[in-house]
Amino acid sequence: MTTLLEELEQERIRPETEHRLLLCGGIPCTSLGCKKVKEALEEELQAQGAAGEVPLEVVGCIGDCSMGPAVIVYPEGIIYQKLKPEDARTIVREHIVNGRVVESLLHRDPQSKEILRRREQLPFYRGQTRLVLRNCGVISPHIDEYLKYRGYAALARALAELTPEQVIEEVKISGLRGRGGGGFPTGRKWEMMRASPGDEKFIICNADEGDPGAFMDRNILEGDPHSVIEGMIIAGYATGARQGYIYVRAEYPIAVRRSQEAIAQAREKKFLGENILEKGFSFNIEIRIGAGAFVCGEETALISSIHGTRGDPNPRPPFPAQKGLWGKPTLINNVETLANIPLIVLHGGSRFAELGLEGASGTKVFALAGKINHTGLVEVPLGTPLRTIIFDIGGGIPGNKKFKAAQTGGPSGGCLGPEHLDLPVDYQSLQEAGSMIGSGGLIIMDEDTCMVDIARFYMDFIQDESCGKCTPCRIGTKRMLEILEKITAGKGEEKDLETLQQLALLLKNGSLCGLGRSAPNPVLSTLHRFREEYLAHIRDHTCPAGVCRSLTRLRIIEDKCRSCGICARICPAAAISGARGKPYVIDPEKCSDCLRCLEECPFDAISRGGERVAAPMD
Amino acid sequence: MAVKSARETELYHQLTRALEKYKGKSGVLIAALQEAQQIFGYLPRQVMIHVANELTIPLAEVYSVVSFYSLFSTVPVGLHRLEVCMGTACYVRGAEKLLQGLQDKLGLKPGEVSADGRFSIATTRCTGACGAAPVIKVGDELYGGMNEEGLDRLIKELKQ
Incomplete structure (x- = not known):
């Protein structure tokens, strides 16, 4: 028996022999310069005298935003990604006019070095079951x-x-x-x-x-x-x-x-x-x-x-x-x-x-973003393990960094940690793990993300968006935000964590609508899962991820410094000194934390974070 | 009340004409205010009074709606309004640094307008372009994969 997906694929096959170009017009592609690619395609089609014959359609999001702008050439269904205007011209000249697929512009699997030609062959799409997204990026919205x-x-x-x-x-x-x-x-x-x-x-x-x-x-x-x-x-x-x-x-x-x-x-x-x-x-x-x-x-x-x-x-x-x-x-x-x-x-x-799980049938579309190699919309049957979504489809974390957390459900949801990677993602399992599917936002965080700061970020958002009608939400979110700001500024006390828990309970039970009732979730889930990180901010006055500015300071890693002097020359506060042959040093008294040295150092010898610093004075 | 300039008078005429279709209908205040903001660029008190009078809605109700929704502005905005997306994906990919960079480069704080009236800075809620984070929105245009160099290019482009 055929599956629903296969049935849909059958319907999709229509006899076509003529060339046709589909250009991704999703927002990320547009913001990455798809307009210029479109102009180049149009100009070259015109120049080659094929303007009237080869249709160029701008479709909705094709899927993998990190590989945009992208174009699919039919009837073969060849996908070209990360295009520049000159690539677009090559595709028209070589593929459309001469009928030769431009091998050099095709996707090459980073591991196997195999060249992947069709969209369905790419790992990002191969692992998906696109039912709701069946038409997105495949047909024009007309x-x-x-x-x-x-x-x-x-x-x-x-x-x-x-x-x-x-x-x-x-x-x-x-x-x-x-x-x-x-x-x-x-x-x-x-x-x-x-x-x-x-x-x-x-x-x-x-x-x-x-x-x-x-x-x-x-x-x-x-x-x-x-x-x-x-x-x-x-x-x-x-x-x-x-x-x-x-x-x-x-x-x-x-x-x-x-x-x-x-x-x-x-x-x-x-x-x-x-x-x-x-x-x-x-x-x-x-x-x-x-x-x-x-x-x-x-x-x-x-x-x-x-x-x-x-x-x-x-x-x-x-x-x-x-x-x-x-x-x-x-x-x-x-x-x-x-x-x-x-x-x-x-x-x-x-x-x-037939798809998905008992009590959670069908598929769910997730919006995969954050610290992940392939960002974009991912549709999988409910019950698919988190690991499949993040590593097989999303291609893992960039820069060989460690996976730290997956935030699901946005400001109403919570964070899942590495121990949840094999969790089947569905309504109930996420709820049991202290989060929720929510609308399907899936933000991946790596070791450089501070979970206390993320809790503060969501509370800041919710506090700003609280309508003010009911007291628990109006005042509760404000008080919770103040405490989180205090902790990220290095002025937190251990009893603050208890107060956060109490306020969270009050909001959950006392708020009028779902916004207030779910507002404490990001705080509760990070407190539960990343309590050590809260304690590091409070007891040790340090931000392990190096995010909270009051708790980090810039320093030069001696082993890496080649004494080139670039940092000292560009420092606007004249806080860096040194001489040839010896590692440079940053004077914390003068440093304005502008981060310019961190960005400019050609040897990545400047870092912030991890370092214990003295408690800031009031 | 200050005397209106000829240009202002024309804008108010335009607003009066635009409001005609909303008269006597319910549930139209948000749409009417969106149109008013399009005409004036923002919603100063006098415009709110004008809308209230034309639609016979109490000014308090007009103000309650304007102050509730984040897309209504009661202060002037620049010709180019650069909005840094503060959605989660943009945030974890460095939106705060982007905002700081923008402030340094333009010498402006969020909510201020440059002396020549060309630029203002703001933050915006998630624009749904998370795949290209971090993102800056200028009018209806989005610029993705933003960094220091991207900011320089964008500002240069807009200054021309």
């Missing part, structure tokens, strides 16, 4: 392309063959759970919404991806907006809603534009509007743009924001399914959750449930 890959076929099936109850049943069988952080079973949510009385109901697609370090929703909306729109229409049909909203953050201008274009295209083809596919069901979608507030990812706050007011959360119950937008029953699903829906409806819930 509806015509989507339709070539059985786009809107699930909607047609739902309207023609299934009753709303049957659609909900399929979603329940699939075992799909919310991908935005909560992990609530989607089918049950839909059932509650359908059962909720009311003649007017709403669907909201939550695209307020505020978790720093998560970018899957952005890429799905940019690369494959129609899968989300199709999911929303099906959700509307199943639950009895006729109006949908996509609430997207203003920080994502391209996602906003692509969603708007996709809605217009779907309307034109009559997948949106009155009497869709002449089956008597009507549905419309509008876009609402956020204005910068993390708390608006929380569903009651999101509703307040669509009302045009401050994004203050409200106590639940009543749940949005009973009393949501404009006081009417409202279903809120995350972007990734909705992008799963067409697959489930088209291929059946039981096919979907």
Whole structure:
């Protein structure tokens, strides 16, 4: 029997013999200079007289951001990465015009030295199961392309063959759970919404991806907006809603534009509007743009924001399914959750449930970033070990540094350590390990990351984003931040750790919404797992990772210093002295810690951190 | 109230016209303020009063929304607003150092505008370009893989 993935691959194979270029237009590629590559491709195609014949399509994120800008040449499916404008010209001249693959620009496996030609052969993609991301980076976001890959076929099936109850049943069988952080079973949510009385109901697609370090929703909306729109229409049909909203953050201008274009295209083809596919069901979608507030990812706050007011959360119950937008029953699903829906409806819930684990079926998209060789979106079945994601797919830690922690779930989640590398990643296992899947942000940290500073970083973020409505969160986050700042400044006391624990408990139990209740998680998980590091800051007045500036000072490593004198010449504080033949020294009294010497030393003889320094005076 | 310049008068006319479509509708304040900020570059008190009057919404409510969302600014911003992304991936890859470098190079602190009105510095929440961290955002453009040299190039490019 074929798997769902193989089935999708079969659908994907379309007879093509003509050359076609797909250029990654994901945000990281764009920011790494994909525009210049595009111009070079266009110019060279023009120069070679192939401009009209060889289509050049800018697609959503292809996947591996660290290897951008990237181009895939069809029909062979050859991938060229890390392109410069001159490489782009070579590809057009050699590959497109002369039909010779440019071997020198292909990816070479660093270990086996084997040349890898196709995207699917690269380790980053080989280990993945790209279901939700099936179209991202493979087709352009235009509806015509989507339709070539059985786009809107699930909607047609739902309207023609299934009753709303049957659609909900399929979603329940699939075992799909919310991908935005909560992990609530989607089918049950839909059932509650359908059962909720009311003649007017709403669907909201939550695209307020505020978790720093998560970018899957952005890429799905940019690369494959129609899968989300199709999911929303099906959700509307199943639950009895006729109006949908996509609430997207203003920080994502391209996602906003692509969603708007996709809605217009779907309307034109009559997948949106009155009497869709002449089956008597009507549905419309509008876009609402956020204005910068993390708390608006929380569903009651999101509703307040669509009302045009401050994004203050409200106590639940009543749940949005009973009393949501404009006081009417409202279903809120995350972007990734909705992008799963067409697959489930088209291929059946039981096919979907074959993937992943019991109680956590399907795949999850992770946003892999931080101190890792290959950054980008990684989609794997739930239950995949952390090690596979970080080392097999992500290619490990750069510069032979040691893996220290993986932060999951952003400001609401926690850190996993090396002892968790073989942990199967799913909802329950991460929760038991003191973290959560959250929206799927996965930030890798190495030995140069200070865990106390990371806890401070998240608390700073949460304190800034706390809406101020309830006291535990408003004041609790402030007090916790002050203590963490005190510790990172080298003024911490051991009793501070106890106070942090007490405050954490207060926030967990006393806050109004999820933001406050989960705010202490990064502190608690680092306190639990990296307590030694907190104690080093407090007792020894040192930051082992060399991050906290008050606790580190620059010094010259005698063995490495070649007495070249560069550091002394560039030091703006004239704090470095020495003579030929002898190692130079830094006068800590004069040093302004500008780090210029550290950056300029050609022998890496200057370091900070690890060194015990005297307690700073008040 | 200070006398408005001809340019200002024109901007207020533009705002009045833009607000027309929101009148009498509910749930439109955020969108109306976003449009106002696009016209003026920021939201000074007088603009907030104008929006409140046109939409017959209490000024207090307008202010409560402006002060809540981080993308609304009540102080002027430079022609080029350089925003250092402070998402986690950017942070662990040295966003703080980038911010410091930017401050040193432009002689500005976050929230200040350069004397010629061309530059201002700010931090921004995660831009979702974590794969290219650390990132600087200028308008709708993102610049990834940023370092000291990248900053020099970017500033030079913007000064032209």
